[in-house]
Amino acid sequence: MIDIMTKIHDKFSIEFKVGFVTRRKMRHNDFSVYMWIFVPNALDINPTTYSKADFYRDVKSNIRLITPRFLLRDIVGGEATPLRKLREALERMASDPTRTAIAEYEAQIKIFSAIVKSALREDVNHICTSHQRRDDVRFLSEEYASHAGKILSAYRSLRNIINTPTVDAQVMECFHYGDEFMSYMFNQYTFRLLQWLSGDKEAYAALIERLSAMIRDEQNYRDKMGYLSLKQDDRLENRDLIYSHGVLKKYIESSLYLRVPKKRDGVMIEQIYMSIAAGLSMIFATILSFYFQQRFGNFTWPFFLVLVISYMGKDRIKELARYYFAHRKGSKYFDNKAKISVGDQTIGWIKEGVDFLQRSKIPQEVVQLREKHAIVSAERHIKDDKVLLYRKWVHIDREKLIANSVYHTDGINDIIRLNVGSFLHKMDNPYVPLNLLDDDNNLCRIDCKKVYFLNIVMQYQYDGKTDYKRFRVSLSREGIESIKEIE
Numbered sequence: 001m002i003d004i005m006t007k008i009h010d011k012f013s014i015e016f017k018v019g020f021v022t023r024r025k026m027r028h029n030d031f032s033v034y035m036w037i038f039v040p041n042a043l044d045i046n047p048t049t050y051s052k053a054d055f056y057r058d059v060k061s062n063i064r065l066i067t068p069r070f071l072l073r074d075i076v077g078g079e080a081t082p083l084r085k086l087r088e089a090l091e092r093m094a095s096d097p098t099r100t101a102i103a104e105y106e107a108q109i110k111i112f113s114a115i116v117k118s119a120l121r122e123d124v125n126h127i128c129t130s131h132q133r134r135d136d137v138r139f140l141s142e143e144y145a146s147h148a149g150k151i152l153s154a155y156r157s158l159r160n161i162i163n164t165p166t167v168d169a170q171v172m173e174c175f176h177y178g179d180e181f182m183s184y185m186f187n188q189y190t191f192r193l194l195q196w197l198s199g200d201k202e203a204y205a206a207l208i209e210r211l212s213a214m215i216r217d218e219q220n221y222r223d224k225m226g227y228l229s230l231k232q233d234d235r236l237e238n239r240d241l242i243y244s245h246g247v248l249k250k251y252i253e254s255s256l257y258l259r260v261p262k263k264r265d266g267v268m269i270e271q272i273y274m275s276i277a278a279g280l281s282m283i284f285a286t287i288l289s290f291y292f293q294q295r296f297g298n299f300t301w302p303f304f305l306v307l308v309i310s311y312m313g314k315d316r317i318k319e320l321a322r323y324y325f326a327h328r329k330g331s332k333y334f335d336n337k338a339k340i341s342v343g344d345q346t347i348g349w350i351k352e353g354v355d356f357l358q359r360s361k362i363p364q365e366v367v368q369l370r371e372k373h374a375i376v377s378a379e380r381h382i383k384d385d386k387v388l389l390y391r392k393w394v395h396i397d398r399e400k401l402i403a404n405s406v407y408h409t410d411g412i413n414d415i416i417r418l419n420v421g422s423f424l425h426k427m428d429n430p431y432v433p434l435n436l437l438d439d440d441n442n443l444c445r446i447d448c449k450k451v452y453f454l455n456i457v458m459q460y461q462y463d464g465k466t467d468y469k470r471f472r473v474s475l476s477r478e479g480i481e482s483i484k485e486i487e
Helices: 052-058 081-095 099-127 134-157 169-200 205-225 235-253 267-296 301-332 364-371 377-381 398-403
Strands: 002-010 013-021 028-039 059-065 262-264 336-342 345-357 386-397 411-419 431-437 443-449 452-462 465-476 479-485
Touching: 002 452, 002 465, 002 479, 013 028, 013 386, 013 452, 013 479, 028 364, 052 059, 052 345, 081 099, 081 134, 099 134, 099 169, 099 235, 134 169, 134 205, 169 205, 169 235, 345 398, 364 452, 364 465, 386 398, 386 411
Parallel strands: none
Antiparallel strands: 002 013, 013 411, 028 386, 028 452, 059 411, 262 336, 336 345, 345 386, 431 443, 452 465, 465 479
């Protein structure tokens, strides 16, 4: 299965989170994703002004394991797997702090913290939906508060296991990194839940009071532990808080990110094609030289002129043949390839490529999706978009994935961020002034937003099934305004 989620990462970046979920009974899993990006002609994005190197500079791709899924209530209750594995790792490390034991202890803290973050997010997302009834919201919110509190308390109680003479301060710091990260994430998601509940303060007054008390208690705990906290009138500490959270996030999630060193794809076949091109041009020049040598003899002016012309033709034939073979290679091969590794074990590979396409080469299903639900019907008759095709092919060996993962995991996430800064250079001003008469016939000026739309159609294939998604991205000179999935 392929799962695709998208969001605005920042003012100039779109994020696509593509989940490649393997089948339990299939060892070798192959996935393909094609992303057609329809760029308005007015932005002047074409093969001359926007090269492959430009595109890969604007695209950032991070490959990571899908976070193991646990319900919030299952993380610490009874013999819950995450807490049990963490406790066992701490006990082994405290008893015999070898390099291997310390590495396992650190890895378990990271994965436990990542699991908690994911569970907090999913619980809050589940509560904050419009279809939930009030009674359900009350029950689910109470459960969230109860389980989140138990998780933080259970984790902090484990500190006593490693508070021993065998564990030095530097090793102990890893435990505090996990504690601070989970504290920050608890505050973040609880504030989001509070914001949702505040839409109906009377109905959820008791819940709001309980969650507010938990946040204040957590704030006091952070102050006691010396963790950075948000302050109303301390811009410097607030700046450091954001930076600190970014560092902690990278540290915790480093246990999930995979090594994916890229290199060019199709290098060998490219060299073969280039050799064939050189050989064809040499055959042309040699045949021409032999023929006119026999006809005019050696050291004659006609033979000299033919020799010069043959070498001129040889170079042109060589370049044309190279262009032809490069074009054929581009349609069958990819630009980059990389092995996906967990530790030292390769669990699969990924390939990527990008090209500008002529509209006639775009599948009809994609064109129909692009033209569906046009904002202005006349838009369907203007077919001057420039089309970028970004494609990926992913292979995962499920057996190796499971064998080299701390927890059972379903697959990998490819987090793709596309920076649209290069698309903004030739846009008009972000606002267009228009005039309007009010009721008293006074002239009013209204500044209207000037936007351009990127239309993105994604085709994803797995296990013989093909599905599509379409997104409309609204851009202005000031950056990304919105992104919307078009059903």
